[in-house]
Amino acid sequence: MLKTFSIGGIHPEGNKLSAKSAIQELPIPKIATIPIAQHIGAPAKAIVKKGDEVKVGQLIAKASGFVSANIHSSVSGTVFKIDDVMDATGFRRTAIIIKVDGDEWLETIDRSKDLVTEITQTKEEIIKNIGEAGIVGLGGATFPAHVKLSLPPGKVADVLIINAVECEPYLTSDHRVMLEKADEIMVGIQILMKAIDVKRAIIGIESNKPDAIAHMTQISSKYPGIEICPLKTQYPQGGEKQLIAATIKREIPSGALPIEVGAVVQNVGSAFAVYEAIQKNKPLFERVATVTGKSLKNPSNWKFRVGTPVNDIIEASGGLPEDTAKIIAGGPMMGKALVSVDVPLTKGSSGLLLLAEEETARKDIKACIRCGKCVSVCPMGLEPYLLMVLAEKKNYERLESDSVMDCIECGSCSFTCPANRPLLDYIRLGKGKVGQILRARK
Amino acid sequence: MDTIVITIIALCAIGVASAIILYFVAQKFKVYEDPRIDEVEEVLPAANCGGCGYPGCRSFAEALVKADDISSMNCPVGGAPVMAKVGSILGHEIKASDPTVAVVRCNGTCDNRPKTNTYDGAASCTIAASLYSGDTGCQYGCLGLGECVDACKFDAMYMDKETGLPVVIEDKCVSCGACVEACPNNILELRKKGPKSRRIFVSCVNKDKGGIARKACSTACIGCGKCVKECPFGAITLENNLAYIDYNKCKLCRKCVIVCPTGAIQELNFPPRKEKPVDKPAAATAKPVAKPVAKTAVSSENKENETTDNK
Numbered sequence: 046m047l048k049t050f051s052i053g054g055i056h057p058e059g060n061k062l063s064a065k066s067a068i069q070e071l072p073i074p075k076i077a078t079i080p081i082a083q084h085i086g087a088p089a090k091a092i093v094k095k096g097d098e099v100k101v102g103q104l105i106a107k108a109s110g111f112v113s114a115n116i117h118s119s120v121s122g123t124v125f126k127i128d129d130v131m132d133a134t135g136f137r138r139t140a141i142i143i144k145v146d147g148d149e150w151l152e153t154i155d156r157s158k159d160l161v162t163e164i165t166q167t168k169e170e171i172i173k174n175i176g177e178a179g180i181v182g183l184g185g186a187t188f189p190a191h192v193k194l195s196l197p198p199g200k201v202a203d204v205l206i207i208n209a210v211e212c213e214p215y216l217t218s219d220h221r222v223m224l225e226k227a228d229e230i231m232v233g234i235q236i237l238m239k240a241i242d243v244k245r246a247i248i249g250i251e252s253n254k255p256d257a258i259a260h261m262t263q264i265s266s267k268y269p270g271i272e273i274c275p276l277k278t279q280y281p282q283g284g285e286k287q288l289i290a291a292t293i294k295r296e297i298p299s300g301a302l303p304i305e306v307g308a309v310v311q312n313v314g315s316a317f318a319v320y321e322a323i324q325k326n327k328p329l330f331e332r333v334a335t336v337t338g339k340s341l342k343n344p345s346n347w348k349f350r351v352g353t354p355v356n357d358i359i360e361a362s363g364g365l366p367e368d369t370a371k372i373i374a375g376g377p378m379m380g381k382a383l384v385s386v387d388v389p390l391t392k393g394s395s396g397l398l399l400l401a402e403e404e405t406a407r408k409d410i411k412a413c414i415r416c417g418k419c420v421s422v423c424p425m426g427l428e429p430y431l432l433m434v435l436a437e438k439k440n441y442e443r444l445e446s447d448s449v450m451d452c453i454e455c456g457s458c459s460f461t462c463p464a465n466r467p468l469l470d471y472i473r474l475g476k477g478k479v480g481q482i483l484r485a486r487k
Numbered sequence: 488m489d490t491i492v493i494t495i496i497a498l499c500a501i502g503v504a505s506a507i508i509l510y511f512v513a514q515k516f517k518v519y520e521d522p523r524i525d526e527v528e529e530v531l532p533a534a535n536c537g538g539c540g541y542p543g544c545r546s547f548a549e550a551l552v553k554a555d556d557i558s559s560m561n562c563p564v565g566g567a568p569v570m571a572k573v574g575s576i577l578g579h580e581i582k583a584s585d586p587t588v589a590v591v592r593c594n595g596t597c598d599n600r601p602k603t604n605t606y607d608g609a610a611s612c613t614i615a616a617s618l619y620s621g622d623t624g625c626q627y628g629c630l631g632l633g634e635c636v637d638a639c640k641f642d643a644m645y646m647d648k649e650t651g652l653p654v655v656i657e658d659k660c661v662s663c664g665a666c667v668e669a670c671p672n673n674i675l676e677l678r679k680k681g682p683k684s685r686r687i688f689v690s691c692v693n694k695d696k697g698g699i700a701r702k703a704c705s706t707a708c709i710g711c712g713k714c715v716k717e718c719p720f721g722a723i724t725l726e727n728n729l730a731y732i733d734y735n736k737c738k739l740c741r742k743c744v745i746v747c748p749t750g751a752i753q754e755l756n757f758p759p760r761k762e763k764p765v766d767k768p769a770a771a772t773a774k775p776v777a778k779p780v781a782k783t784a785v786s787s788e789n790k791e792n793e794t795t796d797n798k
Contacts, residue, residue, distance in 0.1 A: 134620060135620025135621065136620045136626050137626065137695065381618070384603065384619055384620065385603070406607065467608065467614075470608055470609035470611075471609060471611075471614070473614075473617070474611070474613060474614050477617060
């Protein structure tokens, strides 16, 4: 019997169309648009100005606070301008626009393919350098990695959990990275283990990736302390709290962080980025993303430079299919629809999903029939039908007492609702409002 | 027979005894309430809209009676006449405050502001605004999902299907501010109703640079500043590429409307323009405008330009 979390969860169609497609390198764009806010927290501060020459890997925007991340140039060329451009949500935000000229990397970056297994840096150096390299959680939440690794005083971790679940349907980028870069990931995990001082790491992988489980198990035998934990294919297995419950059977109290139960969770892609940052001195400016969709000609996995327009990666995968009604950044469950194909790809772009009208159109909203399905699938044990009504009626006190802040926004409730009610839309709204109230109270 | 008599007598006795007890209890626990609260509440419109800032008419009445100075308190529904009555009850002198009305500061109709994508999420402006910039190129404008209309308790607003924008029915609007609160993009504003309901305002909230704003919407304020220069009263300010007309300084001369290149400044309830400027005190001092252009003509001209640009 495979391990999984104890309550709720759903089983959406896997649709891993691009699982067999090896990672390819996307051509460098002609113009790279690099937003200064690609992470959760304060936007970085641009340190280059119009006309500056930049090289690949050069720091172009500096973290402007504790929860913030450095931004490095993904291309070499001239800074064309620093201007507000449309981001994935359609709002205008500051970005550094670079006219690409050649592909000249900083000399400090080790571009060889050799595997470096020896970890020479100390714990403090590792955390500092991960911060310098601008690494953020590559699962999609883009939380700065060095912040997660700097444990609060008095807290001790005893296990590192690597999130290689990839529970979102369609996405296969983590799957491919595991198959192609297993050794590098293992070294990256050992670096992370050293950073938080733990002797044990568990890699959680869903059972729908048997090849990855087999490959990673084989490679991990060379590295002490790393275990592979096959998990049941069930959404949202990749949620931090769900993953901890599934792998080490510990429950995080409401409102607390994983460190409360002695665990630190990092994404498998982040582990690879950590390897490159520490062993190869290469900051985070490229990553792997899946471009997929049922009508797309070649669903594939691309290694792209941050700042490449979405359009380029779609063109490389066979062009925009005519029946496309929605382009989603991320997976179908938690991803967000894009407003335009001209927006740039960022550190958080784990995938692009092209959906046709019949796959994506919302059905008519009907009255709640009190079937309770949303309650039974909620992995956090909440009552979504009730939270939705409370949010609609703006009853924020009751929303708070009914633990709306525990919602992980996985969308299982909306997915399962037979009356097509927009449960998550309203709950997310209520959560935002309650969050504001809580912050104001402090 | 006896039983009935005894029963009646017993019941009467109990009734009298209870009445006496209740009388003393009522005396003992009597709460003094200013009788003027009831009087004031009587005068208030009983709409319980909360436009005054209090939970309902009763609470407002209590606050009015308690307050030493009620000049800053206003019932938006009843307006000056009701406040005058309240003043006479409470013995306060009431200065009539200018009536206000809600205005929609967005003219991004389906024609002026083409849609760039389709929104099919929950039909709530607040939700749409929290997710993304909206279904047009303008991230500031009306989202068109009618949360303001839902918030209006007086049936004073409706969504115009053709333009996709909310419309305020002036006669019904009591200026309670519920729609202003409901709109996540701050498009609605309470402005002075003006003499004969004549009003001039910048019907745009777009803070983008001119080119971007103009591309998204043909009637956007592009922040050119022509109106600021033209205004003889210094009523117009330009901030973040957006003009704003201070209704306390505006003398309704309509010069800004004429110079606005995109037709972003709207005039309401004015008589049709004649060859000569209208007989306003402000206009008398102003130089005659060389070539007055009606607003509708301006916007249609713009539309033509837009289409040719696209080609």
